Amino acid sequence: MKTQHQRSQAIDVLRGLTVALMIMVNMPGTPATTYAPFLHAEWHGLTLTDLVFPTFMFVVGTALSFTLEKYEGMGEAAVLKKIFTRTALIFLCGFLMYWYPFFSTEGGSLTVLPLSGTRIFGVLQRIALGYCAGSLILHYWKEKGALVFAVLALLGYWAVMYGFGDYTLAGNAQRKLDLLVLGEAHMYHGEGIAFDPEGILSTLPSIVNVLAGYFAGRLVRRLGASYETVAKLAMSGAVLTVLALCWSSVFPLNKKLWTSSYTLITIAIDLFTLSLLLYVIDMLGKRGWTYFFEVFGRNTLFIYLFSEVVATTFFLFKIGDLNVFDWIYLNLFRPWAGAYNGTLLWAVVYMLGCWLVGYVLDRQKIYIKL
Structure with missing residues (x-):
């Protein structure tokens, strides 16, 4: 059995598996010829792709189960400095990624792209805010306070969404708040209208995914890879599945709104997946296949950022009438x-290219922590 201070290889593999899948679903040859599991649900519903981002939030939480303990002995000022510095760095990287390439050559002269049309929130920004909120909640309110927050956040989010709008693309409360606070120019427009799936209001339930990851990580650290750990994770997943499916009858599963039922079902699936990985990797000792995903897990945020920046660069340059x-x-x-199949293979090859970057970094013992 592992000691309380040992890392679980299963958690590292889950983190790497999430990054690999995130790169693949973000980089299809064309969405029009992408297999359905690699597309987000059009609105209500759940696909394989809809599981990726909440799992990313979940593994942020599992990492907190290791790092927060180290922070506690540093003193209040040092803890807050650590949390806010990392939050600002991740948020800034996300914002700069949307501003990239920073300059325009239209009209024959080099000009700075205006910030007035740059999206403010996004994937890395939500990760930053989830990490920050999860860290502060656990630091000040401890585990009991985190449980209370999770319940109130999910119920409160449901109340706000029900009371101040509906569950449609155009009429939901999340969009209304973002339009009011951020303005249309700073929001995502991929749905045909200004609507940000990583907006202000839906950040609230996403914090619960982070807290759930923390509790799962703490359980693994406390009990190690054992039948008790696997059973508790799986049973928790089963309970949350029932709650999620019941709740979805009145508050539908919806990734783009990050509904409370969606939060619970994604946590449940993460718990099932982690329990399976613990059993196969840490208990049965079947580790021959794990290194591939561990490479992704050792420079997680950097590899994700790298994949996005390179893809954006490909879209900027053209060969004939087509971008690269x-x-x-x-x-x-x-x-x-x-x-x-060509769409799928291009996504796989692109993901493998990102893996090679991670492999070189790992061989050189270079670990870039955002």
């Missing part, structure tokens, strides 16, 4: 693999 990203798919993958 689409040209590669249409000329190197689609002709021989077909539309759907």
Whole structure:
């Protein structure tokens, strides 16, 4: 059995598996020829892709179960400095990623892209806010306070969404608040109208995913990889599944609104997955396949940021009438693999390219912590 201070290899693999899948679902050859599991649900519903981001939040929480203990002996000022510095760094990286490439050459002159049209919230920004809120809640209110917060956050979010709008794309309370606070120009427009799936209000339930990851990590640290750990994780997942499905009858599963029922079902699936990984990796000792995902797990946020910046760069430059990203798919993958398989293979190859970067960093013992 592992001691309280040992890391679980299963947690590292879960983190790496999440990053690998996140890169793949973000980089299809074209959404029009992408297999359904690798697309988000159009609105209500749940696909494999809809599980990726909440799992990222969950593994942020499992990491907290290790780092917060180290913080506690540093003194109040040092703890807050650690938390706020990391929060600001991750949030800034996310914001700069949306501002990238920073300059425009339209009109023949080099000009700075205006911040007036740059999206403020996004994936890294939500990770930053979830990390910050989860850390502060656990630091000041401890585990009992975190449980109370989780219950109140999920119920409170449901009340606000029900009381100040509906559950449609145009009429939900989250969109109304973002329009009021952020303004249309600073929001995501991929849904056809200004609507940010990582907006202000839905950050609240996403914090619960972080807290759930913390509790799972604490359980693994306390009990080690044992039948008791696996059983408790699986039973917790089963209870949350029932609650989520019952709740979804009145507050539908919806990733883009990050509904409370969606929060519970994604936590449940993460608990099931972690229990399975613990059993296979740490208890049965089947580790021959794990290194691939551990590479992703050792430079998690950096590899994700790298994947986004490189993809954006591909979209900026053109070969003929096509941007580089689409040209590669249409000329190197689609002709021989077909539309759907070519899309999948291009996403896999792109993910493997990012893995190679992580592999080189790991071999050089370079670990970039955002």
